[in-house]
Amino acid sequence: MAEIRVSHVDKIYGATKALDDVSIDFADGEFYGLLGPSGSGKTTLLRTVAGFISADRGSVVIGGEPMEQVPVEKREIGMVFQNYALFPNMDVTANIGFGLRVRKLSGQEISRRVADVLDLVQLGELGARRPHQLSGGQRQRVALARAIVTQPRVLLLDEPLGALDKALRVEMQVELKRIQREVGITTIFVTHDQEEALTLSDHIGILKDGRLVQQGTPQEVYHRPADRFAACFLGDANIFDGGRLPSGEGGGSVAVRPESMWISMARPEDAAVIALQATLRQKIFKGATVTCLLDWHGQVIKVLAKGDELAGIADVGEVWVSWPREKSMRIPADR
Amino acid sequence: MAMNRILMRLGRVYLGLILVFLYVPIMVMAAMSFNASEFYQLPIVFTTDWYARLWNNSAILDAAWNSIWIASVTTIIATALGTAAAIAFFRYDFRGKAILQVLLFPPIAIPWLITGTAMLIFFFAIGIGRGSRAVLLGHVALALPYVIVVVTARLRTFDPQLEEAARSLGASSWEVTRFVTLPWIAPGVTAGALFAFAVSFDQFVVSYFLSKPGDVTLPVLIYSAIRKGFTPEINAVSTIIIVFSMAMMVVVARYAKFGER
Numbered sequence: 001m002a003e004i005r006v007s008h009v010d011k012i013y014g015a016t017k018a019l020d021d022v023s024i025d026f027a028d029g030e031f032y033g034l035l036g037p038s039g040s041g042k043t044t045l046l047r048t049v050a051g052f053i054s055a056d057r058g059s060v061v062i063g064g065e066p067m068e069q070v071p072v073e074k075r076e077i078g079m080v081f082q083n084y085a086l087f088p089n090m091d092v093t094a095n096i097g098f099g100l101r102v103r104k105l106s107g108q109e110i111s112r113r114v115a116d117v118l119d120l121v122q123l124g125e126l127g128a129r130r131p132h133q134l135s136g137g138q139r140q141r142v143a144l145a146r147a148i149v150t151q152p153r154v155l156l157l158d159e160p161l162g163a164l165d166k167a168l169r170v171e172m173q174v175e176l177k178r179i180q181r182e183v184g185i186t187t188i189f190v191t192h193d194q195e196e197a198l199t200l201s202d203h204i205g206i207l208k209d210g211r212l213v214q215q216g217t218p219q220e221v222y223h224r225p226a227d228r229f230a231a232c233f234l235g236d237a238n239i240f241d242g243g244r245l246p247s248g249e250g251g252g253s254v255a256v257r258p259e260s261m262w263i264s265m266a267r268p269e270d271a272a273v274i275a276l277q278a279t280l281r282q283k284i285f286k287g288a289t290v291t292c293l294l295d296w297h298g299q300v301i302k303v304l305a306k307g308d309e310l311a312g313i314a315d316v317g318e319v320w321v322s323w324p325r326e327k328s329m330r331i332p333a334d335r
Numbered sequence: 336m337a338m339n340r341i342l343m344r345l346g347r348v349y350l351g352l353i354l355v356f357l358y359v360p361i362m363v364m365a366a367m368s369f370n371a372s373e374f375y376q377l378p379i380v381f382t383t384d385w386y387a388r389l390w391n392n393s394a395i396l397d398a399a400w401n402s403i404w405i406a407s408v409t410t411i412i413a414t415a416l417g418t419a420a421a422i423a424f425f426r427y428d429f430r431g432k433a434i435l436q437v438l439l440f441p442p443i444a445i446p447w448l449i450t451g452t453a454m455l456i457f458f459f460a461i462g463i464g465r466g467s468r469a470v471l472l473g474h475v476a477l478a479l480p481y482v483i484v485v486v487t488a489r490l491r492t493f494d495p496q497l498e499e500a501a502r503s504l505g506a507s508s509w510e511v512t513r514f515v516t517l518p519w520i521a522p523g524v525t526a527g528a529l530f531a532f533a534v535s536f537d538q539f540v541v542s543y544f545l546s547k548p549g550d551v552t553l554p555v556l557i558y559s560a561i562r563k564g565f566t567p568e569i570n571a572v573s574t575i576i577i578v579f580s581m582a583m584m585v586v587v588a589r590y591a592k593f594g595e596r
């Protein structure tokens with residue numbers, strides 16, 4: 001277990017800057033979610049930490065030790081690949097025991113630790129199976145068990161749940177978090193799914209075009225996005241460009257989450273609230289919530305309401321949309 | 336429909352003819368190796384004399400021994416070098432890789448007569464001359480491309496991420512090769528080894544050019560013997576070679592299962 005320090009890392013492929021001056025400190029034992037759209041450099045950063053890629057500039061330090069001269073096999077990492085990369089010629093036990101075997105542990109010690117980790121991932125019975133005899137979720141668990149049984153200093157996961165269906169994904173998220181807590185390994189988790197990142201992570205970092213746009217706790221990043229991209233990527237946001245809002249909201253732009261807003265027929269009499277008169281165009285029923293689309297001077301405003309909040313409001317027509325002043329998230333105006 | 340049936344029947348006849356032309360000569364030869372008559376007279380009078388005589392023909396025994404050890408050593412060297420080369424091509428990108436890969440194919444396509452002549456000239460120029468060493472070097476050079484091509488074909492089905500996974504778990508490059516890559520490509524390596532053995536064991540042209548008179552391989556000896564006059568002993572030794580080759584094919588096909596994934 002160790003902290004990881006990535007400093008000023010660049011990685012250039014031809015004309016693409018896959019990583020552009022990225023610096024992140026991963027605290028000892030934390031679960032760090034690395035988030036970004038496809039092609040933003042997440043995999044490149046993860047593989048740089050693993051040692052499969054050497055950075056063009058900058059450094060990776062694990063547990064105080066510079067990694068520049070340390071090859072992958074000496075970095076004491078555990079890695080889970082998106083397609084699991086289980087060894088087809090070995091059964092589950094041999095797959096999991098592989099890292100211990102190349103560390104020259106005794107057969108007895110290997111069996112003991114493999115059995116322990118099989119229990120941890122709840123695969124006790126399946127030791128003798130081959131990878132092709134397992135379901136997706138089981139392969140996922142084997143890959144995870146194989147990665148943690150060596151007690152690595154760092155656990156690296158590249159979209160490990162990407163290949164699973166929705167229900168299994170949620171189940172595995174819970175499992176993953178439980179196992180990570182139990183073993184306490186510093187974990188970097190790559191995903192393009194913002195909900196997954198928010199659910200699992202102690203800290204998240206958002207990458208875009210190889211640059212780290214923002215990092216912080218899920219709450220910080222969600223409630224204080226650094227810019228328009230971060231605001232929109234981490235969930236829905238209504239963006240009001242600089243100066244468009246009344247009531248002295250000068251300077252940069254303002255972003256407001258749809259769930260911070262509500263709709264009423266009359267103008268709210270509260271100075272702490274910002275209210276706009278808009279036209280309700282559409283209500284989209286989603287079970288527990290209703291998404292309302294409104295038109296305000298040609299701009300679409302999205303409001304997320306609980307079903308009962310909309311009692312007495314017609315399906316279309318003139319309404320007021322409002323939100324508490326402190327829910328206005330200030331972001332720099334787009335250049 | 337009728338047309339189809341005719342085509343099917345023609346196809347069967349064609350296949351039958353191929354089998355006849357391939358196997359009848361071999362069967363005649365095998366039959367004659369058990370015939371007492373030196374002049375191929377019928378009916379066949381069964382005897383194993385010709386086989387017994389082989390044991391006393393030191394020229395044939397020496398040549399057979401020569402062939403076997405040259406083919407074995409060729410197989411070991413060509414399989415080891417060829418597999419290593421195929422893995423290197425697979426794993427690493429380096430300058431000139433594409434050119435090297437293209438250069439593998441001409442030796443397969445160039446007539447052996449020309450390769451043999453070129454090798455003879457070259458080996459004399461650098462002082463190796465003729466003899467077993469030259470034959471061995473020649474055979475390894477001939478067999479190597481076959482091994483590389485066959486192993487490379489197998490590697491195309493191998494997921495390179497498995498090597499990365501093994502490295503991330505702490506395996507050295509040798510351990511990655513030994514425990515992950517080789518088990519997957521083993522059928523290809525076996526097939527490559529078989530090719531190497533066959534290329535060497537069947538090799539006449541290059542062996543003929545590079546061997547010293549009196550110290551020859553079996554194909555060269557058989558050729559010389561036929562020129563002097565045909566004897567049923569040659570039938571016997573050829574029959575042994577055929578049985579041996581077929582047995583090897585069956586065993587390898589059985590255990591290496593190449594053809595399957």
Ligand SMILES: Nc1ncnc2c1ncn2[C@@H]1O[C@H](COP(=O)(O)OP(=O)(O)O)[C@@H](O)[C@H]1O
Nearest residue numbers: 013016018036037038039040041042043044045
């Ligand atoms: N080996 C490579 N050669 C060339 N370009 C690459 C290579 N690897 C990644 N890239 C480019 O770098 C950028 C970041 O890629 P990647 O890290 O895989 O993104 P992500 O994992 O966030 O989807 C992409 O534009 C990708 O095309």
Ligand SMILES: [Mg+2]
Nearest residue numbers: 039042043044
């Ligand atoms: Mg990726």
